Amino acid sequence: MNAFPFIEGDLGLTMNDHGLPVLDRTTHQSTVPHIFFGGDAAFGPKNVITAVAHGHEAAISIDLFCQGRDLHDRPGPAHTLVSQKMGMQDWLYDSSVSVDKRHAVPTVDRAKSLRDRLIEVELGFDKPTANHEASRCLNCDVQTVFTYSTCIECDACVDICPEMCITFTDNGDEDDLRARLLAPADNREQDLYVSPPLPTGRVMVKDENVCLHCGLCAERCPTSSWEMMKYTYKSRAAGEK
Ligand code: SF4
Ligand code: SF4
CATH class of the missing domain: 3.30.70 (Alpha-Beta Plaits)
Known part of the structure; x- marks a missing residue:
């Protein structure tokens, strides 16, 4: 099964049992060397932070690939202590030190969210609650x-x-x-x-x-x-x- 029907079959990509492209987990390179994946298309659904990180990793790989360099010889992360x-x-x-309890995120009425599975369930905090929650850092x-x-x-x-x-x-x-x-x-x-x-x-x-x-x-x-x-x-x- 191909979870991405817009990917043309004759590209020669190898897909796994979950319908996702087979990738190198470090470089995000597919079985077709000049095709790289990131985000949900790479390793399945995750959050947007992971998708952005994938984008960075794939971009590093593409940069190295275009220079004919080893994709595994990658620059490491930088750390600072100030x-x-x-x-x-x-x-x-x-x-x-704060001993305040965590605020529960308000949600829409359950009867409403159960009727409509596309509805956004979490309503988010109002401004004062968000400020208070952030101060529990x-x-x-x-x-x-x-x-x-x-x-x-x-x-x-x-x-x-x-x-x-x-x-x-x-x-x-x-x-x-x-x-x-x-x-x-x-x-x-x-x-x-x-x-x-x-x-x-x-x-x-x-x-x-x-x-x-x-x-x-x-x-x-x-x-x-x-x-x-x-x-x-x-x-x-x-x-x-
Ligand atoms: S308070 Fe005393 S024991 Fe603790 S790190 Fe400083 S010098 Fe060492
Ligand atoms: S910063 Fe950590 S180690 Fe230092 S006094 Fe506070 S709890 Fe103890």
Whole structure:
């Protein structure tokens, strides 16, 4: 079955059992070398963000293809970390912790949406609710960055952390270490950050799974060994080196 009847059969494209073109998952190149796919046509329905990302990846491939270069020799993404510090207790981001509950998105009456399957079900927030919801941001892009070489092991950050995510302890194997943290780290999907050995022989272990990004550790640290830094990820565009 061809899910894209507008694709002419004599192009020679190989389709899979789902009626989608067989593609290289990295380059988006089809079995006809000069034809590339992106968006829902590539790997099935996803959201518009994924479609835009596919467009970028396919454009990089097309650029390399036109230059006769290896499509797998691709430019990697760029990363930046920028300090958010403006003073001892001031940050470029809103670090206050909110305990507000998430607002439910209003929807159209169910009787109406069940009658018409093409109706848009989610109505979206009004402006004040949208502003309030946005202010619940967890600042996931602002990271705690630890510089082990300046840490004097005063444990002040341990005392102030409201989530007990920082532990200074002897190193050990992962199961042992996870159980010995101030707040045992039982989410195995979240890696622990373990520093190199400190002067007393201990290591600093941080469990990112419970960090609120509140910045209290960075405010308290007398040697600025903790820093709150904004992380930016930038995917490459076609033609970039
Ligand atoms: S940012 Fe806040 S929650 Fe995270 S480690 Fe520092 S003090 Fe703890
Ligand atoms: S407050 Fe700073 S110097 Fe003290 S233990 Fe924590 S990171 Fe090290």
